Amino acid sequence: MTERLAETPAGIARAAELLRAGELVAFGTETVDGLGADATNARAVAAVFEAKGRPRFNPLIAHYPDPAAAFADAAPTDRARRLAGAFWPGPLTLVLPRSAACPVALIASAGLDTLAVRVPAHPTARALLRAVARPVAAPSANRAGRVSPTIAAHVLHEFVSRIAAVLDSGPCPVGVESTVLDLTGDGPVLLRPGGVTREAIEAAIGPIETSQPAGRLRSPGMLASHYATALPVRLNATRVAADEALLAFGSPLAGAAATAPRSLTGDMVEAAANLFAALRTLDEAGSKHTLRTIAVMPIPETGLGLAINDRLRRAAAPRQEPR
Numbered sequence: 001m002t003e004r005l006a007e008t009p010a011g012i013a014r015a016a017e018l019l020r021a022g023e024l025v026a027f028g029t030e031t032v033d034g035l036g037a038d039a040t041n042a043r044a045v046a047a048v049f050e051a052k053g054r055p056r057f058n059p060l061i062a063h064y065p066d067p068a069a070a071f072a073d074a075a076p077t078d079r080a081r082r083l084a085g086a087f088w089p090g091p092l093t094l095v096l097p098r099s100a101a102c103p104v105a106l107i108a109s110a111g112l113d114t115l116a117v118r119v120p121a122h123p124t125a126r127a128l129l130r131a132v133a134r135p136v137a138a139p140s141a142n143r144a145g146r147v148s149p150t151i152a153a154h155v156l157h158e159f160v161s162r163i164a165a166v167l168d169s170g171p172c173p174v175g176v177e178s179t180v181l182d183l184t185g186d187g188p189v190l191l192r193p194g195g196v197t198r199e200a201i202e203a204a205i206g207p208i209e210t211s212q213p214a215g216r217l218r219s220p221g222m223l224a225s226h227y228a229t230a231l232p233v234r235l236n237a238t239r240v241a242a243d244e245a246l247l248a249f250g251s252p253l254a255g256a257a258a259t260a261p262r263s264l265t266g267d268m269v270e271a272a273a274n275l276f277a278a279l280r281t282l283d284e285a286g287s288k289h290t291l292r293t294i295a296v297m298p299i300p301e302t303g304l305g306l307a308i309n310d311r312l313r314r315a316a317a318p319r320q321e322p323r
């Protein structure tokens with residue numbers, strides 16, 4: 001049985017105790033729900049890969065309660081310190097060289113000599129991380145390749161009875177994952193757009209690259225197909241058919257069989273927060289009414305729109321079977 005824990009001191013203490021004992025515990029962050037394991041315990045980390053059905057070559061982010069703890073395990077550069085000052089705690093993940101004394105199990109970073117570190121902003125997540133007092137490896141709490149969860153019910157839907165506990169801290173306010181920035185090369189490289197916008201990062205440290213250097217897949221997790229919904233996704237819809245579900249941005253197109261109850265408003269923050277829940281709702285409508293596709297209205301490619309469009313393009317990409 002999966003324990004459902006409330007975000008009370010007792011619930012947080014129980015979640016920490018389970019994590020320290022090597023169990024898997026899902027917990028909310030400001031971005032999406034994570035599937036946590038003691039990052040220093042290789043068996044616990046292996047159990048995360050197993051539970052998710054995640055390819056072994058896709059490394060995990062280590063989560064810390066504060067920047068000092070993160071920088072003890074991953075050696076900071078000047079830029080890393082500046083970014084931590086500007087955006088931590090918050091939805092930014094930094095890829096840095098592992099420090100010599102780094103206790104994070106090698107399987108967590110999939111054998112790479114780098115480590116992705118993040119200090120989440122959610123007060124419950126921070127309280128949990130303080131109580132665990134060890135780095136916590138936490139991918140999004142979904143089966144590999146699927147849509148990320150933003151409420152505890154989504155997590156239970158995929159993992160009930162397969163994990164020890166879920167710490168329920170309500171809906172995740174940001175709704176898309178953290179921005180992943182690689183600081184191990186000459187210049188910073190944006191590996192995954194996310195909750196901190198590119199514009200905000202560039203305002204702090206100057207221009208960043210997005211393209212991946214040829215021949216080296218720097219973020220192995222960034223498979224083209226991800227966030228797979230059951231229904232195929234059709235992007236940039238300017239009209240919608242009667243056998244389609246609609247993900248609206250701004251005022252909805254008329255004529256769809258189903259529209260997400262809270263369609264994405266023209267407000268990007270709101271749109272990001274509702275994105276994954278809306279995709280799940282439309283999938284459910286699709287299986288109930290045998291719909292053909294989820295049609296998605298165009299979303300501007302600025303600010304959080306970069307992260308939203310990135311997730312939607314992956315949802316629309318031809319499917320690869322997760323290994």
Ligand code: TXA
Pocket residue numbers: 029031032033034035058059060061091093095109112114115116118120138139140141176177178179180191192218219220221222
């Ligand atoms: O918002 C988030 O980041 C959430 C919450 C739970 O913190 N976590 C999350 O984890 O999205 P996950 O595992 O679903 O995505 C982590 C991404 C993957 O694309 C992975 O390939 C990349 O970070 N990554 C992790 N470690 C890396 C490393 N050492 N080098 C390059 N990319 C790395």
Ligand code: MG
Pocket residue numbers: 139140148
């Ligand atoms: Mg994920």
